[in-house]
Amino acid sequence: RKEVEQDPGPFNVPEGATVAFNCTYSNSASQSFFWYRQDCRKEPKLLMSVYSSGNEDGRFTAQLNRASQYISLLIRDSKLSDSATYLCVVNLGTGGFKTIFGAGTRLFVKA
Amino acid sequence: DTAVSQTPKYLVTQMGNDKSIKCEQNLGHDTMYWYKQDSKKFLKIMFSYNNKELIINETVPNRFSPKSPDKAHLNLHINSLELGDSAVYFCASSQDGRGGEETQYFGPGTRLLVL
Numbered sequence: 632r633k634e635v636e637q638d639p640g641p642f643n644v645p646e647g648a649t650v651a652f653n654c655t656y657s658n659s660a661s662q663s664f665f666w667y668r669q670d671c672r673k674e675p676k677l678l679m680s681v682y683s684s685g686n687e688d689g690r691f692t693a694q695l696n697r698a699s700q701y702i703s704l705l706i707r708d709s710k711l712s713d714s715a716t717y718l719c720v721v722n723l724g725t726g727g728f729k730t731i732f733g734a735g736t737r738l739f740v741k742a
Numbered sequence: 743d744t745a746v747s748q749t750p751k752y753l754v755t756q757m758g759n760d761k762s763i764k765c766e767q768n769l770g771h772d773t774m775y776w777y778k779q780d781s782k783k784f785l786k787i788m789f790s791y792n793n794k795e796l797i798i799n800e801t802v803p804n805r806f807s808p809k810s811p812d813k814a815h816l817n818l819h820i821n822s823l824e825l826g827d828s829a830v831y832f833c834a835s836s837q838d839g840r841g842g843e844e845t846q847y848f849g850p851g852t853r854l855l856v857l
Contacts, residue, residue, distance in 0.1 A: 732785040
């Protein structure tokens with residue numbers, strides 16, 4: 632089983648749609664969780680951290696369920712500029728320095 | 743002002759050659775990383791350094807040797823390049839790394855093609 636698993640997609644959605652991505656992780660000792668965004672042929676960039684209580688940043692909402700070892704990202708009112716690959720990221724923390732990236736979920740938003 | 747820079751951006755070379763990739767960060771961070779992103783776009787950590795000290799070596803062949811002359815630089819030297827080394831190599835840095843909560847800032851990547 633992969634340490635971080637994501638649905639690779641691609642997700643093809645029209646502008647204005649709501650889309651949700653899921654991610655599961657295998658190591659119950661994981662401490663920190665993130666969503667990164669990677670545009671084609673570019674470097675990954677932090678989209679948002681994911682907190683236990685869930686958190687929102689504009690059109691983006693992230694949720695964490697530690698019991699199920701599950702992370703989600705919800706994008707509301709999709710824009711063309713949201714087209715990218717979304718990477719689920721887990722860090723073992725506590726001196727681990729070890730960051731595990733999921734393989735990413737590809738999103739295409741069409742006009 | 744580029745926060746994390748890598749050189750070169752593109753590297754095309756023959757099998758068996760030795761090559762180096764350089765990385766510099768001007769963010770004052772203590773921790774730097776090397777990642778490899780293969781053709782399937784899977785991003786995998788190779789090494790991490792904290793204050794010039796090697797912290798993680800993720801079962802990378804010993805043909806890969808990182809070197810950190812100071813905490814702002816982390817270079818990657820690759821000996822005897824193989825076809826399977828073709829990938830995009832990303833350097834990254836974070837403030838501390840120990841807690842695992844900080845944002846990692848990535849360089850633009852070095853696209854390595856081994857012929």
